[in-house]
Amino acid sequence: MLAYIIRRAFQSVIVLLAVGLVAFSMFRFVGDPIEQLLGQERTVQDVERLREALGLNDPFIVQYASFLGRALQGDFGISYRQSRPVADIILERAPATLELAFVSGFLALTLGIALGVFTALRRDGWAANIIMSASLIGVSLPTFLIGILLIYVFGVQLQWLPTFGRGEVVDLGWWTTGFLTASGLKSLILPSITLGLFQMTLIMRLVRSEMLEVLRQDYVRFARARGLSARAVNFRHALKNTMIPVITVTGLQLGAIIAFAIITETVFQWPGVGLLFINAVQFVDIPVMAAYLMLISVMFVLINLIVDVLYVWVDPRLRIDGRHA
Amino acid sequence: MNLVRVSRLSRVFDVSKPWLNRVIERLPKRLLTAVSDVSFDIPERTTYALVGESGSGKSTIGKMVVGLLRPSDGNVEIEGVDLATESDETTIERIRSDIQMIFQDPFASLNPRWRVGDIITEPVAARGGDTEGLAARLLEQVGLSAEDASKYPHQFSGGQRQRICVARALASEPKLIVCDEPTSALDVSVQAQVLNLMSDLKDEHGLTYLFISHDLTVVRHMADTIGVLYLGRLLEEAPPDALFTEPAHPYSAMLIDAAPRLDAFGREVVPPEGEIPDPIDPPTGCAFHPRCPIATDICKQERPPLEAFGAGRVACHHAGQVRLKGAA
């Protein structure tokens, strides 16, 4: 296990370096930060002074190296736009995104698995067929359009739910949470549906097909032949085996939730890192963009690692090290 | 004259964990010796059979003979040429076209997306040969009709597919055909058809077979010489009748005894002890000693060499000291 983690970590570092390089090379094309930093009455001298101060005159590779060097020490630089340390800004925004991603991921996972199991067990039932077809609507409309429609219906027409933001949040140390207030919880509903719908559909369909596959396996037949109850066969035997392939894909999907949060956060003005990133792109706030991308990569790598550990935890066949049957 | 000469053939697979795991978990390198020091010759126009249970290395030998696997040690010479070391392209091509193989699974050995005609002629077409009328001729030779060339494999039954495999094997007019469990996926009545076909073709085309199987009865029917393999080692080599009446090696005797027989109903078999050991960590000395009823100390310490015994060769410290339990 340890060796596995070390190897993974090593690969992850390479992935991170590559992502960083790609990301950094991209920033040069996003635009010129100076244009966004200085007002219309600035002078050529102002521009030059600021360029020098921000290190924008250095060669690209020097900028990347110094970014990496500082990033290793947890210093992601100062936001051009907000003139504050990027690490602070991201820490401030991360709870919003993480809470949204958590709720969406939770919705996607629980509903996805429940509906997936249901549609697999009632494969030919009308309810299952309706769910299967209807779920495709979730992947047939762009996320932003779903968000806008939800806002229009539930926010503007019915006025049931807030249309933007996180509502009231409670400070718990450096973490801010919307879970503890009614308005915070209400604010979570629409964005998390928007964000989770797509993933839920994917997970549901995956669970269904894997479950159907598992239900055909000999050990399920054998469990049936031993007269085990439907519950034991479907859940104790079939579902657990279904989870093995599902874990991998789900891990990737949860990673995607954080990435997709960009669009949802934009539509709902959700004050998370995704919105921060889109603003950073708009204002060419390179340090924020770089830090965000690194953050996403780290999250992805972490999720991958967790998935691998889970995998071993679920599947005893992977647990043996050195022993041979 | 020997068409095939296999000498001191060995094959080791590295099944170790990755390097880092071994360092951290202090694991040794794990080597699986699939084939260990096997030598035999196949005279032209004869059938040599290799028989053994799973993990005995019989398929690995087959793959090394046809050149799909490289030996770790030892060599295989076909018509005096070792494909692994030969550098002359035309010689390699010539030898290659002299070797063909028939596989176990008639479903997996035909490309499901190719038409039967294309499958059969591929060995010739790939070398730029003339394939005019070839498929039709071959199909008829194996008992199918020429029109079948335009069909796809899934339109045929298992037995018919195996006939197609035979047709493909014949396309390049080979001298040697390695048959790896050619009938173990077939029903008995169909198996008889395929085996008969193979016997007929052997005579018609002057073929040499290396016949690999786990089924003693099939081997006994087909082979001129039988080699018994256990954990990658050749334990005994003998003509079929000698082997089945007077096996010299205790393992051969055990195999023959354990095989279910039609005429032995009501027979109370005392089943053999134990199972095949882990090939990564084979027993010392004679690999069979933990299960051998007549093993002595020397068997644990010394690996017996394969030496001439009776009509064949045997690798046993106590050769010829066992008797079959049931009458053959």
Next chain:
Amino acid sequence: MSDLPDTGPAPETAPPSRWKTAWDSDIAYSFRQSPVAVIAAIVTLILILSAVFAPWIATTNPFDPASLNLMNGFSPPGVPNQFTGETFLLGTDDQGRDVFSTILYGMRISLFVGFMAVLFAMVLGVGLGLLAGYVGGWTETIIMRVADIQLTLPSILVALLIFGIARGVIPIEYRDQVAIWVLILAIGLSDWVQFARVVRGATLVEKNKEYVQAARLIGRSSWAIMFKHILPNVLSPVLVIATISLALAIIAEATLSFLGVGAPPTQPSLGTLIRIGQDFLFSGEWWILFFPAVTLLALALSVNLLGDWLRDALNPRLR
């Protein structure tokens, strides 16, 4: 050794025609038995055909700026415009473009982008997947790690990156023609990984099958084995993924257009139309958003339904 009913050789009667064979095949039968698949196929076909024949169906050419009359803007569906008196079936957008015609032309762009992006992703992903699966070793490690990196970067970011680079690199006189291709590249690049993963997995299975060994035995080159032997056998899952990817690519195009990096505003795709239309959601000009959105939904949904059906139909294990 299965004891299930043999589905092997069919009885030989008079050789049926190719059409008859196709009609009789299991796939065709399962298709006829699935009303959802039939409806989805009809809708897809109608949409594709109307996109292809847009110049003959559409009443105007919305991509010809010289033909537009701004004063026609915001005409409601079927109601004469208050200034020009012209009537438009599905109304007009803010630029006075006939929404019906714009949808047809927009769908052309969306479908073109979708098809080409999937084709690109498929060629790249299948090629790399085959290579990784068949060759193995370092080649495989590198390809699959690159795939990991690719997965780490959300597709939107990849697309933004490619857009930025393209803008910096391509000279202006080509930019208009190239914009679409950049979009295709961007979507395709973010989509190849799943093709590569699936093909690699299937290749790993196929390469150990005996027909591949038979081909190796006669000395066929790796190239021939990969493309002539293995490729045709890994195409079923590829087909399924391609179908679903097509729907995803169409939506990705819409999302990129929403973020303002999609098709140029003078040649709006469905996504651009939706982006434009969503500005008018509150203002009462619902048709500018509604019709393109419904078209997109119909297109993506029917393609998805087809993909869904295809997945089940091509998966013999579920039969």
Next chain:
Amino acid sequence: MRTVLTAAILAAALPAGAAELRFASTTDPNTLDPNAGNSAPVFSLLGNVYEGLVRRGRDMAIEPALATSWEPIGDGEGWRFTLREGVTFHGGEAFTSEDVVFSYERASSEESDTSSWFAPVSRVEAPDDFTVEIYTTAPNPIFVDSIANWMMMDSGWAAANDAERPNIEQGNFATLNANGTGPYRVTERQPGLRTVLEAYDGWWGDDRGNVETAVFTPVQNSATAVAALLSGELDLIEPVPVQDAGRVDQADGVSVIRGIEARVIMLGFPHDRDTLYGGEGDGNPFQDARVRQAVAHAVNVPAILQTVMRGSAEPVAQLVSPAMRGYTEGLTGYDYNPDRARELLAEAGYADGFPFSFRCPNDRYLNDEAVCTAINSMLAQVGLDPRFETMPVANYWPTLRADEHDVYLLGWSPGTFDAEHPIRFLLSTPNEEKRLGSWNFGGYSNARIDELLPAIQSEIDDTARQAMLDEVANILVDDAAYVPLYVQPLVWGVKDGVDLVQRPDNFLQLRWISVNG
């Protein structure tokens, strides 16, 4: 006792009972440092917190603020300001001339983004605690107008918090905190998320409504803001997309307040290129005034205003809006006349049109992309062949600055609210040293305008000055150096019961807001 007293003061300061106002705008000010960001969002918000020596009234006219009066020194050597007494900063320190001198040094420092305002200033002196003398290198009649956004900071506070100079790239204490003399103080600041302002009881003025607490939330997506206004989550939003104005107006409980902004939207040309950036072959047809006039005739501004802008904007023929000082009355520009446009093109030898690049931002001005798409069609309709492209402003400015453009769209809002401003930035021959023509991307050059600008800048007599401004405006029209299209509209959405004052500079003055009911 003390509580009662506070309550009494409160009651006096807030006439109609304390109220909370939740308002939103698209852009969050990037800083609270009045010298670190020279942009409308910064000044709009800080205008409630900091004050200058002078300020603009409801009608945009300059009126006394921290200075009670001012007068020229000698014959245009500078200006002498008499400061208001009894003013305290939010932190409690008294406001004196020392703070003014400090604020000058800070605002004009190299690190400051507002230093250009002080280019004409030679020195600043403080003869006593409540008098300040600002000397200029040349007579400067509009100097007082130009410093309405120059905000007074407390020298002691800045020193104590190590914020004596603005720091654009690193930020400092003043980036997140503010200590002004204005009617509101910042009690909470979460950049990009939420800013809370509370009424400052110690403010010297009395012209204020009843907003006790104001919560500002940046909402980039205007549609989201509209939804929030309609659903009652916000009391005031700025802007309402023009297309939604009608809907908001009709909705119950909310209404729209319209006005015209200071910003003029125009088309620019590539005057100094030898060959076109997006063209084919040699030559630059836009150097021929007839071609530029043809463009002006080709654009159907009324139609754009009617449809794309929903009748919310006003056409204009010059670079400033009627609300600005120095606006030229009675000027007419080019009418929509496609036939004339084709004639002019034919006269210039381009009857068959020619290809050129036409670039627009898509996230800078109201409906910029839609306006440009419409213009693109109109140019095509007179036979021209524009290669149209839109991009985010982050890419747009760099390409313009790199001279990668032919025809382009530009909006200009004069920071001084004076017609001189666009002449300096847009019409002067570009000259880095003199800081002239820095946004004149097309490189337009006209000797007469270059000659008139210094005269305008130093002319104290309003009539003479207006005559010169009129002359420039007419040159602009004759030459079609730019094609002014319209003045960008101001459209705010408010909840019923919110009374406010909307100024063309789009600044939101909380003290003029009353919330009833």
Next chain:
Amino acid sequence: MTTPVLSLRDLTVDIPTRRGTLRPVDGVSWDIAAGEILGVVGESGAGKSMTGNAVIGLLDPPAHISAGEVLLEGERIDNLTLPQMRRIRGKRIGMVFQDPLTSLNPLLTVGEQLTETILRHLDVSEAEALARAVRGLDEVGIPAAKDRMGAYPHEFSGGMRQRVVIALALCAEPTLLIADEPTTALDVSVQAQITALLKRLCRERGMAAMLVTHDMGVIAETADRVAVMYAGRLAEIGPVAQIIAAPRHPYTDGLMASTPAASAGQARLRQIPGAMPRLGNLPDGCAFHPRCPRAQDPCRRDPGPKVGDSDARAACWFPIAEGEDAA
């Protein structure tokens, strides 16, 4: 006469498909008495596994029993509801599948799988279930049974795994065991061990068993009686000794003759021409007639009549008389 443990009365299984209804099992009848092992032999597609699945009610839809009866100890079980059937499976009928590797759930320990089965069917405490599980493993010859309870299936060798499967099938002490090709996936030496084990357990427990296999040799050594199936129909049934010594149905004869062992010493094997027909394309009359050397006109019209007594009978128009050379 005691009631047989299992009685099949004209059992017929149908699979409706779009090309018509397939009939993988067609009118099969037999009895198995307590302590008796009935070997069911036939080639792929003969319907032998399908018969076993039909008995225990594990037919995959759309396959279903369309006619006939299944009686377990005299009581009809083919018309039970699913919950009722679940009470019978494992409890009164045990089943063993071909592949021990895939029959066990890889994620649960052997002990967990055993105890869940015991607790499901027997009203015992958990401790008692554990004890029984250990006993069960011990009985099938798993060494150190107690220590192996916590082991996962992949930690066992192939032969041991099949022993575990047998322990699982028998842990609730059923009266009938259906073993579907239990040794096909095993090596010869292990195969002998497993057949010996099955024989011993049936004898010790007085359990009836239905042993499905394609290997005549295994039947010969294990079964008391043998049923030969062809294309879903029962071709011949009778005591092992009698069938092997004197088969009456030409198919039985051909099947045994085509094994290489039977032709030892001959240059060519005796082969049955052709292949078993597809279910959708069964010939009229006796399904074997196109391959049968003895076929005559009646064979092409009607299935063979039953010949012989209830103990040993064949379905053939022209059965082979004792001592006659079939070929």
